[in-house]
Amino acid sequence: MTTISITETVEVISNIAISPGYHRITLGWTPLEVRPGQFVMLKTSPTMDPLLRRPFAIYNIHDDGTEILYRVVGRGTALLSRLKRGDRLDVLGPLGKGFELPEDRETIMVAGGMGIVPFYMVAKELLKMGKTTQLIYGVRREEELILADDIIGLGTEAHLVVEERDNMLPTDILEEMTIGDRRVLACGPGGMLKKVASLCEARGAECMVSVETSMACGMGVCMGCAVKTTDGYRMVCADGPVFDAKELGWKG
Amino acid sequence: MEGLNTTVQIAGGFVLKNPVMVASGTFGYGLEFAGLMDISLLGAVVVKGLSLRPREGNPPPRIIETPAGLINAIGLQNIGVERFLKDKLPEIKRLGATVVANIFGESIDEYSEVARLLSGAEGVSAIEINISCPNVKKGGLRFGQDPASAREVVEAVRKSTELPIITKLSPDAPDLKAMVEAVESAGTDAISLINTIPAMAIDVERRRPVLSTMTGGLSGPAIKPIALRLVWQVAGFAKVPVIGMGGIMTGRDALEFIIAGACAIQVGTLNLVEPDGALRVIREMEAYMHKKGIRSIGELTGSLVLPER
Numbered sequence: 001m002t003t004i005s006i007t008e009t010v011e012v013i014s015n016i017a018i019s020p021g022y023h024r025i026t027l028g029w030t031p032l033e034v035r036p037g038q039f040v041m042l043k044t045s046p047t048m049d050p051l052l053r054r055p056f057a058i059y060n061i062h063d064d065g066t067e068i069l070y071r072v073v074g075r076g077t078a079l080l081s082r083l084k085r086g087d088r089l090d091v092l093g094p095l096g097k098g099f100e101l102p103e104d105r106e107t108i109m110v111a112g113g114m115g116i117v118p119f120y121m122v123a124k125e126l127l128k129m130g131k132t133t134q135l136i137y138g139v140r141r142e143e144e145l146i147l148a149d150d151i152i153g154l155g156t157e158a159h160l161v162v163e164e165r166d167n168m169l170p171t172d173i174l175e176e177m178t179i180g181d182r183r184v185l186a187c188g189p190g191g192m193l194k195k196v197a198s199l200c201e202a203r204g205a206e207c208m209v210s211v212e213t214s215m216a217c218g219m220g221v222c223m224g225c226a227v228k229t230t231d232g233y234r235m236v237c238a239d240g241p242v243f244d245a246k247e248l249g250w251k252g
Numbered sequence: 253m254e255g256l257n258t259t260v261q262i263a264g265g266f267v268l269k270n271p272v273m274v275a276s277g278t279f280g281y282g283l284e285f286a287g288l289m290d291i292s293l294l295g296a297v298v299v300k301g302l303s304l305r306p307r308e309g310n311p312p313p314r315i316i317e318t319p320a321g322l323i324n325a326i327g328l329q330n331i332g333v334e335r336f337l338k339d340k341l342p343e344i345k346r347l348g349a350t351v352v353a354n355i356f357g358e359s360i361d362e363y364s365e366v367a368r369l370l371s372g373a374e375g376v377s378a379i380e381i382n383i384s385c386p387n388v389k390k391g392g393l394r395f396g397q398d399p400a401s402a403r404e405v406v407e408a409v410r411k412s413t414e415l416p417i418i419t420k421l422s423p424d425a426p427d428l429k430a431m432v433e434a435v436e437s438a439g440t441d442a443i444s445l446i447n448t449i450p451a452m453a454i455d456v457e458r459r460r461p462v463l464s465t466m467t468g469g470l471s472g473p474a475i476k477p478i479a480l481r482l483v484w485q486v487a488g489f490a491k492v493p494v495i496g497m498g499g500i501m502t503g504r505d506a507l508e509f510i511i512a513g514a515c516a517i518q519v520g521t522l523n524l525v526e527p528d529g530a531l532r533v534i535r536e537m538e539a540y541m542h543k544k545g546i547r548s549i550g551e552l553t554g555s556l557v558l559p560e561r
Contacts, residue, residue: 007288007527043525048473048501049320052525092527216315216322217524221280221300223326224315232308233329238284 006031007092012083013065019146023081024059027066029091034061036121037098037187037210037242040068041218043090044076054080055215055237057117057187058094060124060150066091069117069147095218096241099208101125102183109135109156110170110196112188116147118210122185123151136177138163138170138192171195179205186210186245197245207245211236256541257548258534260295260516262493263416263441266378268295268350268516271549272506272534275497275520276301276354276380276420277326281340282347289528292348295516299336299344301356301382304366306332311464316453321474321499322521323451325465328356328385333366337373345375352418354380355409364408371413379415381406381440384422384447385469396422396447399434406438418495421445423482432490444495444518445486446479472521473499480508487513487554501529503536510537513554 010029018024041053054076060067072081083089099122101107107126109119116137123133133156137148140163152158159173171192174184179200186196187210200207213225213236220238227236229247234240258270273296279285282297291297309329316323331339336353344351353376357363363381370376383396383405395401406419419435421428423446432443448469453462461467479498487494496514499521500506506517522529537549546552 050317051320051322051472051521052317090526214313214315214317216317216324217278217527219284219527221284222278222315222324222524223300223309223329224324226309226312226314226326226329228311233312 007090009088009090012085012087012089014085015081015083017081018069019143021072022144022147023070023072025068025070025080025083026064027068027089027091028064029066030061030063031066031094034058034094034121035098036101036125037118038094038096039218039241040066040091040093041095041215042068042080044079046090050076050079052216053090053092053218055095055218057210058121059117060120069114071114092218096237097239099185099210099242101129101131102206103129106132106182107134108174108177108179108182108184109133110174110184110186110188110192111135112138112170112192113140113144114147115186115188115192115210116151118187119185120151120154123154123156127154133157135159136170136173137161138168138188140164169195171199174199179203181205183208193245194250197248197250200245208242209245209248210241211243211248212241255547256538257550258538258541260549262378262418262495262516266416266441270295270534270537271510271516272530272537273298273352273495273516273518274523274530275518276382278520278523281336282344282349282351283340285523285527286347289531291344293534294349294530295534296350296352296377297344298352298354298380298518299340300330301328301354301385302330302333302336302366302370303328303356303358304333304362306330306335313463314468316462316468318451318453318470319474321470321472322524323453323463323468323470324448325463325468327465333369337369341373341375350377351375352378352380354382354420356382356385357405360404360408363405364412367409367415368412371415376415378418378441379409379413380418380420380444381409382420382447384420384424393422393424396431397425399427399430402431403434403438406435406440410439416441418442418444420447421486422447423449423478428482428486429489432486436491440492442493442495443486443490444497446475446482446498449475449478471499473501475499476505480512483509483514484512484556500533503533503540506533506537507540507552510549510552511554511556513556515550515553
């Protein structure tokens with residue numbers, strides 16, 4: 001189930017701002033096998049401060065390398081955004097367990113903000129499997145909708161919600177929708193994930209959520225990224241980041 | 253490297269092929285690293301602290317990064333000694349690693365029982381007693397701050413095992429000299445230090461502690477100068493070998509501890525950032541020895557040249 005991860009110093013192919021504060025970096029690195037929803041740990045600086053690597057969801061893999069979409073939120077991502085073509089950085093990955101995509105049923109993707117990132121590869125995989133792709137995507141501000149351009153470009157049926165404009169959340173769309181026997185896959189802010197999980201539970205639908213936490217090692221040894229499950233604390237990096245929402249024991 | 257003698261004898265038959273061990277809590281049970289590096293090349297793997305029964309650990313948040321450091325409050329989450337012996341130890345031995353079992357107990361009896369179970373198994377080279385974890389309410393640091401309690405723990409473990417014993421000390425002990433004398437008289441074969449330094453971070457927006465336990469233990473390069481000073485002081489009066497640690501990231505860092513008086517070192521937080529970093533530390537130490545014409549690592553231990561007065 002788990003793929004082989006490695007640590008390697010790789011070259012930056014490109015690193016561009018796609019919208020203020022949002023960047024796309026392409027690394028000259030193509031892992032043998034990646035599952036949608038897996039992540040990498042990047043050393044954003046070769047110095048000891050910041051000390052730890054930072055986790056990033058993998059956006060896309062192609063023959064020339066690995067793409068990551070990120071938002072500048074702190075010192076690590078600010079340093080990352082300054083890297084130029086030809087610079088080198090250290091990557092560890094791919095890590096974690098990704099989304100399991102069902103053969104026997106359709107899915108609904110629900111994303112909030114940067115939670116869109118893993119779904120580009122999910123959508124590509126679903127299309128390869130001959131499935132339809134349906135996305136509910138919520139952002140705070142209109143300019144962030146650019147993040148969904150690629151996935152819509154694949155032919156995904158997208159319901160877009162801009163919180164500021166529409167005064168709505170992606171979960172409002174999900175609530176009005178017939179889920180049926182489809183599996184819901186969600187990634188985004190904690191509050192959104194909990195709401196999605198409770199809507200799915202009420203309808204008896206399968207729900208997989210990708211959880212975000214601070215991490216130190218990314219490979220299950222430091223036990224820093226614990227999340228409470230029905231089976232005790234488990235590690236977001238090694239046991240997740242994708243969990244069956246039922247395991248997380250969230251009460252709506 | 254050819255012609256270099258990097259072996260270190262800690263006690264009796266407990267001999268390391270080189271002085272670089274990986275510290276407890278930063279290397280899992282060793283197996284997690286097997287795909288990334290050859291763990292048999294390490295001096296030893298000190299496994300995640302083992303208790304008699306599995307421990308759930310502390311609620312999140314458990315970690316926060318600080319300048320050149322990491323504060324953790326894991327709370328010794330572990331699978332328990334029995335599952336370690338059954339599921340992990342045979343595999344890590346198959347990979348050729350020298351294994352040191354780090355143990356923890358909430359009571360003296362628990363320390364002693366964990367040590368007894370480990371001694372009955374094939375493949376554990378030594379026991380490291382953790383009396384210095386800042387992140388558990390019972391046991392841990394409580395034993396590590398009071399020499400009389402520390403003595404009782406080490407005496408009890410001594411009675412339950414013939415394995416070499418390393419006692420891991422806290423930098424937070426009020427009187428380290430009394431502590432060292434206590435654990436030496438109780439029969440420890442070596443001392444390791446320092447465990448993490450009790451530390452704290454506050455979220456000023458919410459005016460709350462960042463960690464669920466309010467305080468945790470600081471590790472990483474930020475603590476190295478403090479660790480080095482403590483290792484140097486302890487090596488000055490300890491009768492048993494001293495294993496130094498605290499923020500070691502490079503071969504030169506490791507050499508500082510050796511020159512200060514440590515016979516071996518442990519790397520901890522480095523493993524989380526650079527999984528095979530310990531192997532780089534070994535290579536860098538060997539390169540230094542080669543360049544300086546030092547044939548045996550033992551020549552460097554405690555070789556600090558004091559300033560003339």
